[in-house]
Amino acid sequence: MVRTCVICNKERAIIKRPKTRQQACRECFYYVFETEIHNTIIDSKLFNKGDKVAIAASGGKDSTVLAYVLKLLNERYQYGIELFLLSIDEGITGYRDDSLETVKRNQQQYDLPLKIVSYSELYGWNMDQIVKEVGLKNNCTFCGVFRRQALDRGAVMLEVDHIVTGHNADDIAETVLMNIMRGDIARLSRCTEICTNGDECIRRSKPFKYTYEKEIVMYAYFKKLDYFSTECIYSPNSYRGHVRTFLKDLEGIRSIAIIDIIHSGEAFELKKGVKLPIQGVCKRCGYISSNEFCKACVLLEGLNRGLPKLGIGKTNKMLKKYGNMPEGMATIPKFMNKNSDSVSEQC
Numbered sequence: 001m002v003r004t005c006v007i008c009n010k011e012r013a014i015i016k017r018p019k020t021r022q023q024a025c026r027e028c029f030y031y032v033f034e035t036e037i038h039n040t041i042i043d044s045k046l047f048n049k050g051d052k053v054a055i056a057a058s059g060g061k062d063s064t065v066l067a068y069v070l071k072l073l074n075e076r077y078q079y080g081i082e083l084f085l086l087s088i089d090e091g092i093t094g095y096r097d098d099s100l101e102t103v104k105r106n107q108q109q110y111d112l113p114l115k116i117v118s119y120s121e122l123y124g125w126n127m128d129q130i131v132k133e134v135g136l137k138n139n140c141t142f143c144g145v146f147r148r149q150a151l152d153r154g155a156v157m158l159e160v161d162h163i164v165t166g167h168n169a170d171d172i173a174e175t176v177l178m179n180i181m182r183g184d185i186a187r188l189s190r191c192t193e194i195c196t197n198g199d200e201c202i203r204r205s206k207p208f209k210y211t212y213e214k215e216i217v218m219y220a221y222f223k224k225l226d227y228f229s230t231e232c233i234y235s236p237n238s239y240r241g242h243v244r245t246f247l248k249d250l251e252g253i254r255s256i257a258i259i260d261i262i263h264s265g266e267a268f269e270l271k272k273g274v275k276l277p278i279q280g281v282c283k284r285c286g287y288i289s290s291n292e293f294c295k296a297c298v299l300l301e302g303l304n305r306g307l308p309k310l311g312i313g314k315t316n317k318m319l320k321k322y323g324n325m326p327e328g329m330a331t332i333p334k335f336m337n338k339n340s341d342s343v344s345e346q347c
């Protein structure tokens with residue numbers, strides 16, 4: 001049976017929106033998809049006119065669609081922001097080298113400046129070398145911690161005010177579930193924030209907070225966007241992978257479950273008296289940290305001392321076991337910010 005688009009009531013519907021189950025034509029799907037993201041940006045006051053914004057670009061579907069849509073919305077609604085692409089080269093042969101080729105093509109296609117920062121130049125180690133040391137089990141910890149800091153460092157090099165990432169509604173719902181299952185109250189209380197600012201120097205936000213992964217894939221497919229679709233070769237059997245499978249099952253039964261989980265996460269309130277870690281700065285590299293040394297410095301020290309397990313688990317417990325961090329070890333360059341000598345002075 002031929003169905004008519006429920007939005008324009010004219011064209012033939014060729015899409016069933018995964019988020020709302022609405023039948024829509026292609027043009028109406030594009031329009032509602034883009035407009036919902038625009039509404040999220042406006043409702044959350046993500047940007048100020050004149051902001052320099054780095055799009056964390058991995059070459060994957062999410063960040064590729066993000067670059068395309070942000071460029072389009074910036075022109076359509078005159079946000080007045082300046083966009084850049086910022087990519088981190090983790091040094092994963094057969095994965096990141098190929099996806100970075102996609103980012104380089106996106107740079108041409110979208111005519112945006114691109115900056116690539118590598119783990120090797122920042123930390124003296126790439127992921128291929130790290131996996132040789134630590135194996136497949138804990139390597140995602142190294143990669144995640146190092147990437148977070150690498151993005152901030154790249155943003156400082158680009159002198160931008162803001163980083164946006166392609167984290168989508170599914171990613172955020174997964175994170176809520178993971179934090180509940182781990183009892184990680186500190187992260188649970190902040191993982192649904194669309195924008196982190198105040199305690200961090202470079203604003204970081206997720207314009208796709210309410211955008212379903214399936215719709216991002218559909219949009220990329222129908223628009224024929226150029227993106228890289230292989231999964232990371234070093235992340236089989238990650239904890240997140242199991243949560244993802246669980247969430248996909250839930251979505252199959254009730255598609256709105258993803259948004260409901262995000263709303264539940266937003267509604268969590270901490271009991272009075274619950275102590276949260278206090279943000280300070282790393283004594284060694286100046287990056288934000290709730291401990292004396294940031295996680296990246298501890299992980300790096302573990303690698304350099306031939307003790308890769310040093311940074312896995314509770315830092316204080318591990319330092320007790322393996323001994324304190326010796327002074328004068330190879331370390332990450334001091335985190336410098338465009339307005340101050342170090343993060344501590346600006347935040």
Ligand SMILES: Nc1ncnc2c1ncn2[C@@H]1O[C@H](COP(=O)(O)OP(=O)(O)OP(=O)(O)O)[C@@H](O)[C@H]1O
Binds near residue numbers: 063064
């Ligand atoms: N190497 C990288 N360089 C720059 N940004 C990255 C990199 N890896 C991840 N990101 C950012 O973090 C977001 C979430 O990353 P994740 O690893 O969960 O990938 P994903 O969900 O497959 O997203 P994508 O489809 O964009 O790769 C990405 O959308 C991107 O904005």
